[in-house]
Structure formats: C-alpha cells, structure tokens
Amino acid sequence: MATSWQEMLDLGARPSAAPEPEQGTEERRGVFRRLRQSLSKSRQALVEEIGASLFDRIDEETWERLEEALIMADVGVPTTAEVVERLEQEVDSGAVSADGEAVRERLIGILAEVAANGRGPIDLSGEPAVLLMVGVNGTGKTTTIGKIAWHLSKEFGLSVVLAAGDTYRAAAAEQLAEWAKRAGAELIRSAPGGDPGAVAFDAIAAARARGADVVIVDTAGRLHTQGNLMDELAKVRRVIAKQMPDAPHETLISIDATTGQNGLRQAQLFAEAVEVDGVVLTKLDGTARGGIVLAIANELGIPVKLIGTGESLEDLRPFDPEDFARALLAE
Amino acid sequence: MFEQLSDRLQATLSEVRSRGKLNEGDVDAAMREIRLALLEADVNFKVVKSFTKALKERCLGADVLESLDPGQQVVKIVNEELTGLMGGTGRELAFASKGPTVILMAGLQGSGKTTACAKLARLLGESGKNVALAACDVYRPAAVDQLVTVGERAGAHVYEQGTDRDPVEIAAWALDQAREDERDVLIVDTAGRLHIDEDLMAELAKIRKRTKPHDVLLVVDAMTGQDAVAVAESFAEAAEFDGVVMTKLDGDARGGAALSVKAVTGKPILFASTGEKLEAFERFHPDRMASRILGMGDMLSLIEKAEQQVDESQAEDLQKKLESDRFTLEDFLQQMRQVRKMGPLSGLIGMLPGMGAMKQLKNAEVDEGELDRVEAIILSMTPMERANPAIINGSRRKRIATGSGTKVQNVNQLVKQFDQMRKMMRQMVSGKMPDPQQLAQMSGGTPRPKIRRR
Numbered sequence: 001m002a003t004s005w006q007e008m009l010d011l012g013a014r015p016s017a018a019p020e021p022e023q024g025t026e027e028r029r030g031v032f033r034r035l036r037q038s039l040s041k042s043r044q045a046l047v048e049e050i051g052a053s054l055f056d057r058i059d060e061e062t063w064e065r066l067e068e069a070l071i072m073a074d075v076g077v078p079t080t081a082e083v084v085e086r087l088e089q090e091v092d093s094g095a096v097s098a099d100g101e102a103v104r105e106r107l108i109g110i111l112a113e114v115a116a117n118g119r120g121p122i123d124l125s126g127e128p129a130v131l132l133m134v135g136v137n138g139t140g141k142t143t144t145i146g147k148i149a150w151h152l153s154k155e156f157g158l159s160v161v162l163a164a165g166d167t168y169r170a171a172a173a174e175q176l177a178e179w180a181k182r183a184g185a186e187l188i189r190s191a192p193g194g195d196p197g198a199v200a201f202d203a204i205a206a207a208r209a210r211g212a213d214v215v216i217v218d219t220a221g222r223l224h225t226q227g228n229l230m231d232e233l234a235k236v237r238r239v240i241a242k243q244m245p246d247a248p249h250e251t252l253i254s255i256d257a258t259t260g261q262n263g264l265r266q267a268q269l270f271a272e273a274v275e276v277d278g279v280v281l282t283k284l285d286g287t288a289r290g291g292i293v294l295a296i297a298n299e300l301g302i303p304v305k306l307i308g309t310g311e312s313l314e315d316l317r318p319f320d321p322e323d324f325a326r327a328l329l330a331e
Numbered sequence: 332m333f334e335q336l337s338d339r340l341q342a343t344l345s346e347v348r349s350r351g352k353l354n355e356g357d358v359d360a361a362m363r364e365i366r367l368a369l370l371e372a373d374v375n376f377k378v379v380k381s382f383t384k385a386l387k388e389r390c391l392g393a394d395v396l397e398s399l400d401p402g403q404q405v406v407k408i409v410n411e412e413l414t415g416l417m418g419g420t421g422r423e424l425a426f427a428s429k430g431p432t433v434i435l436m437a438g439l440q441g442s443g444k445t446t447a448c449a450k451l452a453r454l455l456g457e458s459g460k461n462v463a464l465a466a467c468d469v470y471r472p473a474a475v476d477q478l479v480t481v482g483e484r485a486g487a488h489v490y491e492q493g494t495d496r497d498p499v500e501i502a503a504w505a506l507d508q509a510r511e512d513e514r515d516v517l518i519v520d521t522a523g524r525l526h527i528d529e530d531l532m533a534e535l536a537k538i539r540k541r542t543k544p545h546d547v548l549l550v551v552d553a554m555t556g557q558d559a560v561a562v563a564e565s566f567a568e569a570a571e572f573d574g575v576v577m578t579k580l581d582g583d584a585r586g587g588a589a590l591s592v593k594a595v596t597g598k599p600i601l602f603a604s605t606g607e608k609l610e611a612f613e614r615f616h617p618d619r620m621a622s623r624i625l626g627m628g629d630m631l632s633l634i635e636k637a638e639q640q641v642d643e644s645q646a647e648d649l650q651k652k653l654e655s656d657r658f659t660l661e662d663f664l665q666q667m668r669q670v671r672k673m674g675p676l677s678g679l680i681g682m683l684p685g686m687g688a689m690k691q692l693k694n695a696e697v698d699e700g701e702l703d704r705v706e707a708i709i710l711s712m713t714p715m716e717r718a719n720p721a722i723i724n725g726s727r728r729k730r731i732a733t734g735s736g737t738k739v740q741n742v743n744q745l746v747k748q749f750d751q752m753r754k755m756m757r758q759m760v761s762g763k764m765p766d767p768q769q770l771a772q773m774s775g776g777t778p779r780p781k782i783r784r785r
Contacts, residue, residue, distance in 0.1 A: 072376050074556035077367060137579065138441025138552065168607075170480030174473035223582040226607070256441060260373030260556020260587060283440065286525045288558035 005151060008305060008318035012125025014158075014213065055100035063088050066107075073291035076261050079298045083110055111325035114294050118301040119321065122278065123249045124152075128161070128207040130215045130240060130247035132200075133280075134233060134270050135254035137221030140282035140308060142172060144254050145216050146179025147308070147316035153183045158213035163203030164189035165196040165236060168220040176218055182313075186212070196220065196232070197239035204243045217248070224269035237274045252305065254280045257290035267296045278305035281319065285310045343368065353401040358390045361405065373587030375560045378416075378594045386412050416590055417617035422574065422599045425545045431463075431509040431517045433542050437535055437570050438550035439562060440523030443578035445474060447550050447604055448520045449481035450612035451576070454602075456486050460515040465505030466491035467498040467538065468522035478520050485609055488512070498522065499537045506542050519544070526565030536569050547572040548601065551588055553580045559588035560595045567596045574601040577615065581605040593617075656757060660717040660749060664709045671702065707735040708745050720746050 055062065063084050070080040087107055090096040096106045123129065131148070133141050145162065152158040162180050164187060166172035173189045180187040188203040200217045207215045219236060222229040240247050253276045255263050270276050281290050281304050293304045304319040343364040362383050369379045386409065389395070395404045426432045434451070438444050445468070452462045464482045466489055468474035475491050482489040490505035502519050509517040519542060524531035539547060549572040551559060566572055577589050580603045589600055600615040652658045709717060711734030716723050723731070723746055732739045 068376060071370055072557050074373075074558070077371055136554070136582070138443055140441060169477065171473035171476035174476050175471070178472035223579060225582045229607075256552075256554075258439065258552070258555050258558045258562070260554060260559075261371055262373070262554040262582065263556075266554075283525075285527075286439070286558065287527060287561045288556070292556065 002323055003318040003320040005155065005318055008121055009156070010121040010123050010125050011156070011158075012127070012129075014125070014127075055103045058091060058098050058100075058103065070291065073289035074260050074263075074295075075291035076264065076295040079114065079295040082298065083107075083114060083294075086110055108322070108325045111294065112321040114298045115304065115319075115321035115324055117297040117303060119303040120277075122252075122305055124158075124214055126244070126247060126249040128204065128212050128215050129249050130204060130217065130244060132217045132219070132237065132240065132248040132251040132274065133254065134219050134251065134274055134276070135221060136223055136256075136266055137169075139221065139254040139256040139259075140280075141221060141254045142166065142175050142179065142218055144252075144280050144282060144306070144308060144316065145176065145218050146183060147313055148306075149179065149183035149185045149216055150313050151316065152214055153185055159210070160185040161203050161207040161210075161212045161215045162187050163200050163215060163217040165199050165218045166220040167192060167194045167196050167199065172218070172220070185216075186210075197236045200236055200240050201243050204240065204247065224266045230269065230273045233270075234273045250278070251276050252278050252280050253302075254282050255292065255296070256288075257281055257284045258286060258288040259292055261292065261295070263292035264295050264299060267300055267302055271300065271302060276302055278303055280304075280306045280308065280316075282308035284308060285315070353395075353405070355391060358387060358405070362387050362390075365409070369587065369590070372590070373554075373556045373559075375557055375587070375591035375595065378560070378591045382412065382416060382594070413590075414617055416594050417600065422601060424601065425573070426516075427545055431506070431514045432546075433506065433509075433517050433519065433544040435519045435521065435539060435542060435544035435547045435570070436550060436576075437521050437547065437566060437572065438523060439525065439552070440471070442523065442550045442552045443604060444468075444523060444550045445478050445520055446481060447548075447576050447578055447602075447612070448478065448518050449485040449487070450604060450609055451548075451602065452482065452487035452516075452518055453485035453609050454612055455516050461513070462486075462516045462518065463488040463490060463505070463509050463512070463514045465489075465502055465509075465517060465519040467501050467505075468520055469494040469496070469498050469501070470522045474520075474522070481609070487518075488514070490517075498534060499541055502538045503541045517542075526562045526569075532565070532569040539570055546574060548574050548576050549592075549598070550576045550578055551592060553577050553586050553588055554582065555588040559591050563592045563596045563598075567598070572596075572598060574599055576600075576602045576604065578604040581611065656753070658753060658756060660709050660712065660720055661714070663749060663752075664706065664717070667702065667706065671699075704735070704737055704741065705745060708732075708737055708742055711735040720749060 066087075067080055067084050070083065071077065075083070087096070087103065087110055090106060091098055091103060096102055122131070124131070133145050135141050149160045149162060153160050160183065162176055162183075162185050164173040164176045166176070167190055170192070173187075173192070177187050177189070179185075186206070188199060188206055190199050190202075196219060200215075203215050203217065206212070217236070217240065219233060220229075222233065224230065237248065237251075251274050253267060253270050255266060259266070267276065267279065279293055279296060279302055281293050284290050284307050290307075297303050304324075307317050307319050307324075309315045309317065343361055346361070365386070366379055366383045369382065370376065374382075389408050389412070390405050395401055395408070398404050424432075424434070436444050436448050436451075448464055452464055456462045462485075464478060464487050466475045466478045468478070475494060479489045479491060490501075490508050492501050492504065496504075498521065505519065506517060519538065521535060521538060522531070524535065526532065547570050549563065549566050549570070551563070555562070563575075575589075575592055575598055577586075577600050580586065580589075593599055600617065603613055603615040605611045605613065652662060708731060711731045712723070716727060716731075723742075728739050728742045728746075731742050735742075
C-alpha cells in the first residue's frame with residue numbers, strides 16, 4: 001500500500017483539516033502506474049543487471065553483480081556494501097533460504113528498511129505551521145513548494161502563505177507568484193536583493209494576523225560549500241525561530257534524483273546549518289534512480305518524505321519505502 | 332572540486348610511488364583502489380571498468396615494471412589516461428566567418444542553462460563580440476524574466492516574445508533579428524527537458540534544424556551521478572551536441588560526470604561554471620584538471636590568474652626590494668591585496684603542486700576574516716611604522732591595536748611574523764631554500780590565515 005498524503009502529514013489538532021478525497025481503485029492504480037512508469041527506466045536498467053536470472057544460482061558473482069547494480073543506481077559504495085553484506089550473511093546463515101524469489105523479496109525488504117530509516121510525517125501541527133525549504137540550485141525547490149501549497153490548499157482546505165525568500169535569483173519571486181496563483185495561496189515578497197530573513201518574518205506575521213494554517217518559506221538555491229550563503233540560511237532559520245519559538249516545524253531539502261554521491265554531502269551540510277527533517281526527491285521521472293536517498297537515510301538518518309515524479313501537480317507524492325524498493329527491483 | 336577523488340588517487344599513487352619495484356599484485360591492488368575512488372566520484376560504472384582495464388594493461392607493460400622507477404611511471408600513465416578521458420587538450424568554439432554565430436544551449440531542468448547562457452554571453456562580450464540572447468524557455472514560469480535580467484547584467488541584448496509563441500518560431504525570429512542587428516553571436520536558451528520526453532526532445536531537434544547552430548552545448552550539472560551518461564547519450568541523439576558546459580563545479584562534487592560524458596559521447600567539456608557571479612565561468616582545460624586531480628598542481632591556471640592581476644613593473648620593483656632587503660609592511664600589504672584579488676585563497680592553494688597532499692591543508696578553508704584583520708592592523712600603522720617596524724614599541728602597539736580593533740598580542744604576532752618572513756625572503760633571494768622548521772615557525776603564531784578543517 002502506498003503512503004497517502006493523510007499519513008504523511010501531521011496536521012495536529014487542526015479541525016479544519018478536510019480528509020483527502022477518497023481515491024477510487026481506478027485512481028489509486030493510476031498513481032501506482034505513474035510511479036512504476038517513472039521508475040520503470042531505473043527498473044529496466046536494474047533488471048538488466050539484476051535480471052530474473054541473477055538469483056538463480058547464488059554465488060560470488062551474484063553478489064558482485066548486485067553490488068554493481070546498486071552502484072549504478074547511485075546508492076554509493078558504503079551503503080551498497082552494507083546491503084549486500086547483510087543479504088549475503090542472511091543467506092549464508094540460512095535465515096533466508098537460498099531460493100531466488102526469497103532472496104529477491106528479502107533484498108526488497110532490506111532496501112525498504114534502509115530507506116525508512118528515521119521516517120516520520122511532515123509536521124504541520126504548528127499554528128501556523130512553518131515549513132522551510134532548502135537545497136542546492138536547480139534541485140526544484142520552488143516547484144516543490146508550489147505543488148505542496150496546491151495539495152494543502154486544494155485537497156486539505158488549508159490556507160497557505162508562501163514566503164518568496166529567494167531574493168537572489170532573477171525572477172525567482174515571479175516564478176513563486178505563478179505557483180501561488182495556481183494554488184490560491186498568498187505570497188509575501190520583497191524587492192530583489194532584499195533580506196530573506198525579513199521576508200520569512202513578514203510571512204509568519206501575516207499568517208498569524210490572518211489565522212493562516214501553513215507558511216512555506218522558499219530560499220535561494222545555494223551550494224552547500226558556500227560558507228557565507230550557508231550562514232545566511234542559518235540566519236533565516238534563527239529569524240524564523242525568533243518570530244515563532246518552535247518554528248520552523250519542518251525543514252525539507254530538495255535533492256535532484258540525478259544527483260550522485262554529492263547528495264550525501266548536500267544533506268549533511270544543510271543538516272548542519274538548519275537541522276533538516278526530510279528529503280524531497282525530485283525529478284524521479286527521468287532515467288535517474290535516486291539511489292542516493294538510500295545512502296542519505298542510511299548514513300545520516302534523514303528520510304525521504306516526498307517524491308516528485310513529473311511536471312503536473314499530482315506528480316508530487318508521499319514517499320513509500322517499500323514501493324520505492326519494489327519499483328526499483330520488481331519485474 | 333574533485334577533492335575527494337584527488338585525495339584517494341593521491342594516497343594510492345604515493346604508495347605506488349614509494350615502491351622501488353612493482354609486481355602484478357601491487358598493480359592489481361592499486362587498480363582496485365583507483366576503481367573504488369572513481370566510483371565514489373560518480374564516474375560511470377562502465378567507464379570505470381574500461382578505464383581501469385586500459386590502465387592496468389599499460390601499467391603491466393614490460394617497459395614500466397622493469398624501469399628504474401616503476402612507481403613514477405604508473406603515476407605518469409594515470410595522469411595521461413585521466414587527461415585523455417576528459418578530452419585531451421580541449422577545443423575552441425566554432426565561429427561563423429560571416430553573420431551571427433549561433434550557439435544552442437540544451438540540458439535537463441535545473442542544470443543551470445539560463446545562468447550559463449548569460450555567463451557565456453559575458454565571456455564572449457569581453458572578447459569584443461556583440462552578443463545577443465534568445466529566450467526560448469516558454470515553459471518554466473518566469474524563465475524569460477530571468478534571462479532578461481541576467482542578460483542585461485551580462486551586457487547582452489535579449490530577444491524575447493513572451494511565452495505564448497512556439498519556441499521554434501521564437502528561435503527563428505530571434506535569428507532574423509540578430510542578422511538584422513548585425514550581432515556577432517546569438518546564444519539560444521532553451522527550456523530544461525528530460526531526455527526521455529520525446530515531444531520536447533523533438534522540439535529541440537526542430538530548433539536545431541531551424542537555427543543551424545555552429546555549436547550545440549549540453550549543460551551538465553557536475554553533481555550528476557551515474558545517470559549523466561544516459562542523459563548525454565539521449566541529448567547526443569536529439570541535439571547532436573558538440574561540447575559540454577559543466578556547471579556548479581565550485582561545490583565539492585567529485586566531478587565524475589565530467590569524466591564520464593566525454594568518455595561515452597566523445598564530446599569535450601568546453602567551459603566550466605565555477606561560482607555564483609557572472610564572471611565565474613572559464614575555459615575548461617582537461618590536461619590541467621587531470622594534473623590537479625593527481626595533486627600535481629595547476630600552475631598554468633595560477634600563472635594565468637597572476638598575469639591578469641599582477642602588474643609586471645610592480646613585480647620587478649618588488650624583486651628589487653627583496654634583493655636589497657627593503658621589503659616593508661607597506662609592500663606586504665600591497666602583496667596581500669594583489670594575491671587576494673586573484674580570488675579566494677582556498678581556491679589558489681589547490682592549484683599549488685603538492686598542496687593537496689599536505690595534511691593540514693586538505694579540505695582547508697582559509698579564513699578571509701583573518702586576512703581582513705591583518706589588513707586592519709597594517710592600516711592602523713603610520714607610514715613610518717610600516718616602513719620600519721622596529722620602531723613599533725609598547726605604546727605604539729597599544730595604539731595600533733585600538734585603531735584596528737584587535738588585541739596587542741595580534742599586533743605583536745604580526746610584527747614578529749613579518750620579521751621572520753623577511754629573514755626567510757633574504758635567504759630565498761640569496762638562493763637558499765628556507766628550511767621547513769622556519770616555515771613551520773612562521774605559520775606558528777596568529778594572526779595567520781586560520782585553517783579550518785572540514
């Protein structure tokens with residue numbers, strides 16, 4: 001069963017939260033199909049490597065080829081080694097029978113377990129709940145915010161305020177304004193080059209004044225290695241916390257599915273600067289496999305919470321570890 | 332950039348280098364390490380496989396194992412192979428002999444196309460070309476606005492028709508305009524697209540057909556993982572790109588994508604985008620980059636940077652001062668400022684031979700704030716004090732500390748350090764290398780560039 005938005009959001013005591021519209025089996029299947037389709041390329045590639053035949057005979061070559069396949073999916077050497085070693089040990093000790101299907105199922109189980117490390121809902125219990133979006137340039141922050149705002153507003157009936165905290169990139173606020181219009185959210189912005197902390201501050205003040213449910217703060221994309229820009233981000237967070245003591249209630253980092261091992265460094269350094277709670281894995285509709293999120297969950301304990309599988313509004317979905325593992329490996 | 336890859340390779344190679352004799356087992360072990368290092372650097376798995384295979388064959392050649400210094404030979408071979416993998420000595424853009432040269436930019440969403448367009452426009456504008464941009468990304472909200480803004484900053488005219496027209500038509504129209512306005516170069520920005528999106532890839536092929544670009548450049552994010560190859564292959568098919576622009580190379584990405592794309596498509600990396608500013612865009616030099624990965628330093632780039640910033644007559648003047656021992660704190664200040672103009676010091680350190688291998692400098696970040704402090708201290712001195720630091724007594728130190736907002740100890744240390752530096756320079760001018768002890772001593776006291784290990 002896929003994880004639903006309802007399960008992925010902790011709306012606290014908010015009574016106004018309308019339940020997610022009941023999804024018919026047809027639609028449900030549609031969602032599955034989309035995820036499968038979008039993961040199918042990764043699947044194809046992985047299937048080539050892992051193949052139905054991989055577990056037919058289990059020997060040294062099996063493990064080597066499995067290792068290769070996971071590395072090709074950007075899972076990274078340490079996490080790949082760990083997963084394969086675990087599986088190999090369980091097979092050797094007899095805990096898992098050396099039968100192809102059983103080994104494959106166990107592999108899915110282990111991958112899902114790794115992906116689920118640190119898992120929890122997106123905390124929107126605050127009043128207003130403040131969600132801070134961070135990440136490297138071009139990973140899809142603004143688009144993700146637009147889609148989250150749309151879901152919260154259109155499906156849950158929440159009132160949303162967007163803070164255009166990317167005051168650096170040319171036309172970033174215009175891009176967010178477009179999304180605000182589509183989602184029916186209010187936009188708080190400043191002049192280009194303005195102080196992002198001040199924008200966040202004003203947005204929370206506005207949300208409080210109007211009794212809005214959620215504030216989503218956009219920030220400028222920045223490379224995690226740029227010390228001064230990371231300091232600026234930490235300052236935005238401090239300004240938010242000053243305005244509202246437990247805020248931000250949720251900080252999400254967007255990571256592009258095409259990212260390789262550098263994704264681990266991104267998550268690590270952003271987490272050091274602003275205490276990241278979860279990952280939004282974007283652009284999973286290409287041929288990229290997004291295996292780096294396994295490494296991030298495994299090595300840093302930061303779980304994926306949402307995945308972006310396309311351009312349209314409903315292509316932002318809650319992350320489901322088992323679906324992810326299964327879609328990655330299943331036939 | 333490339334730091335971790337470089338670290339690993341250097342560790343492996345220094346071990347190999349230290350051996351007097353090598354056998355097949357040694358080479359095997361080294362290859363395993365190199366393979367792992369490249370994989371961790373996101374070099375495509377298949378590229379790694381064939382790379383290490385070719386490498387091993389060469390390293391096991393009789394002329395290597397039986398040579399006097401087999402370790403050194405292996406290092407040389409790895410360097411050559413890495414350079415070859417990244418594209419030899421590089422390539423220039425193809426300019427039209429008459430009429431506007433058309434450069435078409437393509438890539439995935441978020442790879443940095445729009446910014447790269449503006450940066451390229453600025454770079455070409457610098458060399459005296461009249462450059463214009465065509466805004467053909469009609470899909471991403473506000474993409475046209477972004478190009479107009481950054482284009483203006485880059486000093487390039489932007490041809491745009493909003494977002495309601497077909498991008499193919501806009502591109503054709505922009506080319507007509509560029510011809511009419513007698514532009515030298517037209518850079519066509521396109522929407523980011525997934526390489527598996529057939530409709531958009533077909534549109535890209537159409538833009539290519541209509542504008543007949545002299546160069547098609549694929550913009551690739553340096554942080555891309557194993558998928559870089561699939562992306563490059565698809566774009567090669569639809570857009571027949573001629574070269575690559577690597578973006579976000581200023582991060583700590585290990586740059587495996589850079590290594591893979593050339594290997595798989597045969598298309599060289601022409602430019603590297605290395606920072607937020609419009610100026611942070613340079614020609615990519617594969618040979619230099621390979622040396623840098625191996626810790627051999629990128630002296631050529633460093634010298635070029637220095638040439639841009641350092642006034643030759645000033646340099647000669649300095650040389651004379653050093654020889655005659657008239658080097659003052661004022662000169663020191665000028666020197667420091669000149670070096671800082673070349674960019675952040677941490678970047679420069681990476682270009683020095685052997686520096687990457689120095690433990691304390693590994694992943695080091697020079698605290699520019701400390702340098703500001705040194706500047707402040709010198710600026711708080713009178714001209715006489717700067718010329719002759721020996722006269723700086725207790726009360727002067729107190730005044731300087733107050734003036735510069737530092738502590739008396741900081742002033743003491745700077746004066747002491749400067750004195751040691753002068754002694755060292757005298758030795759260097761007289762042809763003797765300073766002994767390491769002295770060097771260590773010199774960097775022993777603060778204020779010195781503070782090294783923060785990350």
